[in-house]
Amino acid sequence: MLVAVAVRDADTGAAARALEALGAPVGSRQALSPGRSLLLAAPGPAPAEPVVAALRAAGWRAVARPVGGGHLAAWRAHTAPVVIEGRLCVCFPWAEFDRASAPPAVEVDPGPSFGTGAHPSTRLLLVEIARRARPGQRVLDVGCGSGVLSLAAARLGAGAVGTDIDPAALVATAANAEWNGLEVDVCDGLPPGRFEIVVANIGADQLVALAPAIRERVAAAGWIGLSGISPAQVSRVAAAFGGGGEVRRDEEWAALVLPG
Numbered sequence: 001m002l003v004a005v006a007v008r009d010a011d012t013g014a015a016a017r018a019l020e021a022l023g024a025p026v027g028s029r030q031a032l033s034p035g036r037s038l039l040l041a042a043p044g045p046a047p048a049e050p051v052v053a054a055l056r057a058a059g060w061r062a063v064a065r066p067v068g069g070g071h072l073a074a075w076r077a078h079t080a081p082v083v084i085e086g087r088l089c090v091c092f093p094w095a096e097f098d099r100a101s102a103p104p105a106v107e108v109d110p111g112p113s114f115g116t117g118a119h120p121s122t123r124l125l126l127v128e129i130a131r132r133a134r135p136g137q138r139v140l141d142v143g144c145g146s147g148v149l150s151l152a153a154a155r156l157g158a159g160a161v162g163t164d165i166d167p168a169a170l171v172a173t174a175a176n177a178e179w180n181g182l183e184v185d186v187c188d189g190l191p192p193g194r195f196e197i198v199v200a201n202i203g204a205d206q207l208v209a210l211a212p213a214i215r216e217r218v219a220a221a222g223w224i225g226l227s228g229i230s231p232a233q234v235s236r237v238a239a240a241f242g243g244g245g246e247v248r249r250d251e252e253w254a255a256l257v258l259p260g
């Protein structure tokens, strides 16, 4: 395996020195997008994973990446961008594809948090955001994880606030917003105020428990997107929110879209 590090071009020298110090000198560099590159380094006979772990602990967006052949083809398939409604795409920072010929990208390094954009429960809400979010709207992302939903809304011009019970998720969301050059606020606990859009991919039990708090935060002309539920759980979640709404399905997952 090689070590792959997605960097801002301005950080190339520092990343190269970090790789060198870990015994993995940079072997090649490829442009990812204007101002961003992927450095590929071979750690010699040593495994790539400890180098990746050391780099990630130091804040670099590093992963182990196959050298070539079928493993590399599989890796590229696994890291291919998730295109949402032709309006945006979600990808890893180290994804190797031509961003200029894809819809505007949101690049997500999930770290230990949930949310690459590929999971059906995330996709269901990404689709709703891509269809409905408008510039200037306020979006509350309850259970933001990696920040993927907030970032998607912000990429479409909305103002997003992410909140999560896991402090690592708030760190991941802030770091991903910074990498993407997007403004996303993170908040420890549900913020006050009303939002045109409230999305929550947190599972049926958490949705039922938070139903009054979520309802309270959606503006009258807004909408709520609830996900992380099975089709069998939809009616229980809908009842907690006062009934009604439209059900969406993706594979074995369901989402509920309700008016504010």
Ligand SMILES: C[S@@+](CC[C@H](N)C(=O)[O-])C[C@H]1O[C@@H](n2cnc3c(N)ncnc32)[C@H](O)[C@@H]1O
Pocket: 113, 114, 115, 116, 117, 121, 122, 125, 142, 143, 144, 145, 146, 147, 148, 149, 163, 164, 165, 166, 169, 201, 202, 206, 210, 228
């Ligand atoms: C399935 S992940 C969703 C991540 C991302 N929003 C997505 O759609 O891919 C659920 C997230 O909700 C968080 N969470 C669970 N219960 C919560 C609660 N009561 N309030 C806020 N966040 C919660 C978890 O820590 C986790 O990060």
